[in-house]
Amino acid sequence: AQRVTQPEKLLSVFKGAPVELKCNYSYSGSPELFWYVQYSRQRLQLLLRHISRESIKGFTADLNKGETSFHLKKPFAQEEDSAMYYCALPTGGYQKVTFGTGTKLQVIP
Amino acid sequence: DTEVTQTPKHLVMGMTNKKSLKCEQHMGHRAMYWYKQKAKKPPELMFVYSYEKLSINESVPSRFSPECPNSSLLNLHLHALQPEDSALYLCASSQGLGGGQETQYFGPGTRLLVL
Numbered sequence: 001a002q003r004v005t006q007p008e009k010l011l012s013v014f015k016g017a018p019v020e021l022k023c024n025y026s027y028s029g030s031p032e033l034f035w036y037v038q039y040s041r042q043r044l045q046l047l048l049r050h051i052s053r054e055s056i057k058g059f060t061a062d063l064n065k066g067e068t069s070f071h072l073k074k075p076f077a078q079e080e081d082s083a084m085y086y087c088a089l090p091t092g093g094y095q096k097v098t099f100g101t102g103t104k105l106q107v108i109p
Numbered sequence: 110d111t112e113v114t115q116t117p118k119h120l121v122m123g124m125t126n127k128k129s130l131k132c133e134q135h136m137g138h139r140a141m142y143w144y145k146q147k148a149k150k151p152p153e154l155m156f157v158y159s160y161e162k163l164s165i166n167e168s169v170p171s172r173f174s175p176e177c178p179n180s181s182l183l184n185l186h187l188h189a190l191q192p193e194d195s196a197l198y199l200c201a202s203s204q205g206l207g208g209g210q211e212t213q214y215f216g217p218g219t220r221l222l223v224l
Contacts, residue, residue, distance in 0.1 A: 015220045032209070032210045034212070040216075043113075043154065043215045043216060043217045043218070044199065044201075044213075044215040045214075045215065046213070049212060067221055086151055086152075089209075090209025090210055092165070092209065092211060095157065095164065095165055095209055096142075096154050096157060096209050097154075097209050097213065098154075099151035099152055100151065101150070101151055102149075102150075102151050
């Protein structure tokens with residue numbers, strides 16, 4: 001079954017420290033994986049997706065097929081990075097997206 | 110216009126009421142979605158419309174009735190809801206060529222409270 005797992009409910013880091021939000025998936029084939037972010041009182045929005053290979057707001061994510069992971073990383077956390085982060089992948093024959101349980105990132109000043 | 114809009118922002122309704130949620134986008138997207146999000150939980154897919162036709166119903170109770178009058182508009186009709194249906198209802202849209210592979214653009218949501 002296609003599944004995405006985010007093992008951490010809450011991740012607290014100090015400002016300026018590196019950040020790694022974990023995402024593991026189970027999927028047969030080459031998945032298109034996404035990271036969505038939900039800032040406080042803002043709408044859910046795309047942060048980045050695997051296929052674009054962009055760095056958005058200093059965040060990057062590399063697809064590791066051997067470890068079936070798509071961890072989100074940033075070298076230096078900023079206070080404005082505090083938000084809920086969801087990893088997501090296509091399921092149901094590419095008809096829809098399933099979201100992971102989410103990780104709340106708290107950046108401590 | 111590059112946003113998905115949803116009305117109303119907040120809705121309080123009794124279990125015998127009938128109400129509707131509205132979602133609109135003018136990005137030319139041909140796929141539209143309804144999600145339900147409970148507090149501190151991820152969005153859960155309810156319905157997918159592709160080219161104005163219902164393509165996915167995630168076994169949602171019939172007290173929720175979606176409608177897609179045209180490619181820009183998506184409604185969710187509510188009737189005889191239960192208190193456990195209280196949640197944030199999110200609308201999203203995508204280009205429509207392949208739902209799960211596409212970036213979805215979300216509206217701000219309607220916060221629903223059922224008394």
